[in-house]
Amino acid sequence: MSEMMANRRDFLRVGSGLLVGLFIPESSRLAAQGRGGNGAVNPNAYIHIGADDSVTFLITKAEMGQGTVTSLSQLLAEELDCDWTKVKTEFAPVNPALYGNQGVYGSASIRTTWAPLRQAGAAARAMLLDAAAQKWGVEKAGLRTENGFVVNPASNARLSYGSLAEGAAKFPIPTGVPLKDPKQFRIIGKSVKRLDTRDKVNGKAQFGLDARLPGMVYAVVARCPVFGGTVAGFDATKAKAVPGVKNVVQIPQGVAVIGENTWAAMQGRKALEVRFDEGPVASVNSEGIRKMFAEYATQPGAVAKKTGDAEAALATAAKKLEAVYEAPYQSHSPMEPMNCTAVVYPDRCEIWASTQMQSGGRSTAAQITGLKPDQVKLNTLYLGGGFGRRSGTDFLSEAVEVAKAMPGTPVKLTWSREDDMQHDLYRPASYVKFAGGVDAEGWPVALTAKVACPSFFGGRPGTVDSTAVEGIHTLEYSIPNIYVDWRRADPGIPTTFWRAVGYTQNTFFAEAFVDELAHAGGKDPVELRRKLLRNSPRLRAVLDKAAEASNWGKPAAGRHQGVAVVNNVGSFTAMVAEVSVTAGKLKVHRVVCAVDCGHIVNPGIIRQQIESGIVYGLSASLKGAITIDRGRVQQGNFNSYDVLRIDEMPRVDVHIVETDNNPGGIGEASVPPLAPAIANAIFAATGKRLRSLPIRPADLA
Amino acid sequence: MAITFTLNGGRQTVDVNPQTPLLWVLRDTLGLTGTKFGCGMALCGACTVHLNGSAVRACITPISSVAGKTVTSIEGLSADTTHPVQQAWMEEDVPQCGYCQSGQLMAAASLLAKTSRPTDADIDEAMRGNICRCGTYTQIRSAIHRAAAIKAGAKA
CATH class of the missing domain: 3.30.365.10 (Aldehyde oxidase/xanthine dehydrogenase, molybdopterin binding domain)
Structure with a gap:
């Protein structure tokens, strides 16, 4: 067979078993694109059951460590009610007509497959029941499934899915099959082992x-x-x-x-x-970029958020603070160039x-x-x-x-490592000028943020790229007067999404500055956040969990704590970092993270992803930065752009706060609060307010 | 120039530029892609293999220096994924993206061959040259301790 084209023929392996098509678009956005308004959509295809009882799932989301091969299989297997130990996977071909837009970004894999993949599994199970009912000449309603078999309780007869697959494929694809109550889940919500581990420990996995x-x-x-x-x-x-x-x-x-x-x-x-x-970029350097941002920040920007009258509230505040926060360009530097x-x-x-x-x-x-x-x-x-x-x-x-x-x-x-580091599409550098005010009781009454940074998306002058301000204009704090604006400052360095996108800089800026407001008003940082999150129960709940689990306010001798929260990718995350600073040397001892990502698919993978984001955040907070000289990146390899190593790894405690909400994303949930939690802990330890990343030993002396 | 060495238990002869790093001979000439390219300067550990039983970085090891010696790559660590570090890695579900893990496993196997019950400090020392951007360090540490226990149990 030729290596041509991912066409429908690739999926229709009916001769050897069942293939389930499903009339569910991946998202309403995709439904709006090219599928017409008449409800006619192409079937998606996810499940193949072989006559030998093998079950192969087609995985539409690329696997980059975030666990899609395993967690998407869990969604399918749960409703299919197949034997988990027999599940195999393949990456689905690219076929927008069948699968919609295929991409992995925005921590969206579970969020966009949670409903359709369970529905695919349920439809397949219903067709297998149809086939068994026909074979036995009995009513389908009296049959049940059990781990890869259809069972007739009346006669104790059993037929394997493999033996039914070919017959099942002849039945029409049902719609609206009821899904399991989450209380009945036996695969979803369990820390089943990753399906890709074996091939990743014997060299067989093909990157x-x-x-x-x-x-x-x-x-x-x-x-x-x-x-x-x-x-x-x-x-x-x-x-x-x-x-x-x-x-x-x-x-x-x-x-x-x-x-x-x-x-x-x-x-x-x-x-x-x-x-x-x-x-023209040959004249650009990091110092010039910084000056450009600072200059831009004094000029009018496009308004991203305006609540109340922040300027007026600042003018009458009992205490007023101003601060500038900065973050550098960062490379992604995945291990595979x-x-x-x-x-x-x-x-x-x-x-x-x-x-x-x-x-x-x-x-x-x-x-x-x-x-x-x-x-x-x-x-x-x-x-x-x-x-x-x-x-x-x-x-x-x-x-x-x-x-x-x-x-x-x-x-x-x-690409060599140097190619990779010097021709990345970087996480943008950013610059924010904050002002904040607290009232006579010490509670924040006003916050303004003037953001200057490049855009991910460009856009028309006067409009706001939300990724440039997310993490600031999305703050859930009940502060009565908030003003956030942005001006696009583009020095010509290429940029793209970096794990957690705008939140990676902005949550550091905002959560550190809110900490400054807490101290200005004489408030405990957790107490202040609890009060300001009175209208955000999910964020407040994870804050409470992180505070409790970290023994907030009572760190071990010589250690100091810092806290930060974020709501991004549909999840809610709170983090407490515990550090010590001895003779100008920082040690991060422990990071406690509480996350509410709604319904849980695989707690083990959630823990992995939370820990992974913390390590990624630690590297960006404490290690490398990308700097520019004469339009060139000055770093080239891991000797000039170091990343966290095993001997620097802190203890990480992850607490999953499960709620009865649709799943949130997880791959990017824990990156944003890491930097501010560290910076806030350093303030607690030293009284030094670090407003620029990465944190250098010289900053601590 | 023809260079002969022992690779994963078998005799291997390659005819390449003698300066070619072992990494590219394994990957491009011989098709053993389990050994990974990460940095080319012995800074990340992704290309770690065993040369006469010791962990080396294949990316800076000229093939000429391998002549007459014994090389083990991840494909030769065990015939059936049963080396104690592989067992432990599976039990701890260590890999995320997995790209660095061949190098991590080879470095860990080398550590355990020399130090049967490594301390955390031993692990830091032996493994700090192996970068994992996914941040599986805690799981790697646990898996090394577990592999040591598996190895000890097998001997007992």
């Missing part, structure tokens, strides 16, 4: 960089070190003389050197002579990629090759970390460009 094809060649690209720069000319003579170098081709992003293996290509690139037109493998033929293109943007990647390849999207097949491999970086399709574009220049030859394009 993007592991794609291999017959006749494949290996490419690296020489890019202008300055953002926005272009190739002015090149001489490939020396590069082509390097043993193992097969070809040198120019692509829009730079000059590609193609070799018989990755190392040969890298050696060829070293020998390549390229001249670049560096363009960017890469992509592609082959282009005159009438089709096939891609093997670790990407967070499956649908977008396919569209991008179609645009580059001039093919129709359905002539492009994108194979999803495991992601060696994503964190938002792989929501970009820049690396995929490069691979397709090189493959297009060498039709019929599969090309694996690899």
